[in-house]
Amino acid sequence: MDGAHLHLVLNHFPIIGTLVGLGVLAYGLFINNLPVKKTGLGVLIFMAILALPAYFTGEEAEEAVEHLPGISDAVIHEHEELAEKAILMMAFLGGLSLLSLYAFWKKKSIAKTATLITLIFGLLTFGVFAKVGNLGGKIRHTELSVDTPTHDAIRVGDHDDD
Numbered sequence: 445m446d447g448a449h450l451h452l453v454l455n456h457f458p459i460i461g462t463l464v465g466l467g468v469l470a471y472g473l474f475i476n477n478l479p480v481k482k483t484g485l486g487v488l489i490f491m492a493i494l495a496l497p498a499y500f501t502g503e504e505a506e507e508a509v510e511h512l513p514g515i516s517d518a519v520i521h522e523h524e525e526l527a528e529k530a531i532l533m534m535a536f537l538g539g540l541s542l543l544s545l546y547a548f549w550k551k552k553s554i555a556k557t558a559t560l561i562t563l564i565f566g567l568l569t570f571g572v573f574a575k576v577g578n579l580g581g582k583i584r585h586t587e588l589s590v591d592t593p594t595h596d597a598i599r600v601g602d603h604d605d606d
Contacts (some may be wrong), residue, residue, distance in 0.1 A: 447503075448505040448507070450497065451502055454498035455580060456524045457498065458491050458534060459574055459576075459577045461494065462488065462491045462573060465487070465488040465491055467484075468483050468486025469485060469559070481548070486541075488537060488566060490547075495531060508584060516525065519579060519582050519583050520583055522579055526579060529572065533572055533573075534569055534573070543558055544559045544562050
């Protein structure tokens with residue numbers, strides 16, 4: 445398996461896994477259950493780690509498609525630029541998650557606040573990663589482009605009867 449293939453396999457995990465981790469964390473906060481909160485934080489830490497190989501295989505994925513017909517350099521560039529911001533956000537989210545776990549472990553009063561901040565920043569990070577994924581999909585899936593006509597744009601039976 446080459447880097448381009450690995451990128452395609454791994455890039456879904458930080459998006460979906462972050463959403464799952466945030467859901468577990470939110471649920472743990474809602475029911476005030478420490479093991480559930482810790483599980484959510486653990487998932488977020490794991491996703492921060494898993495995002496690294498997804499990010500670092502992006503260059504090889506770009507090299508595999510950049511010369512193919514119909515591939516937009518502008519979309520690749522936009523995807524790459526946003527991915528750079530997203531990986532920094534994910535690293536920060538992983539750090540916040542570690543800090544929250546540490547605060548729970550040491551029974552610090554800041555644990556609940558740190559966890560709420562982690563949840564809020566996690567939602568923002570998820571949104572950016574979802575946008576990165578959407579842009580990545582547009583590189584090879586032209587049907588995702590807003591410029592591509594859809595069946596909604598072509599109205600059946602709509603014609604001139606002059």
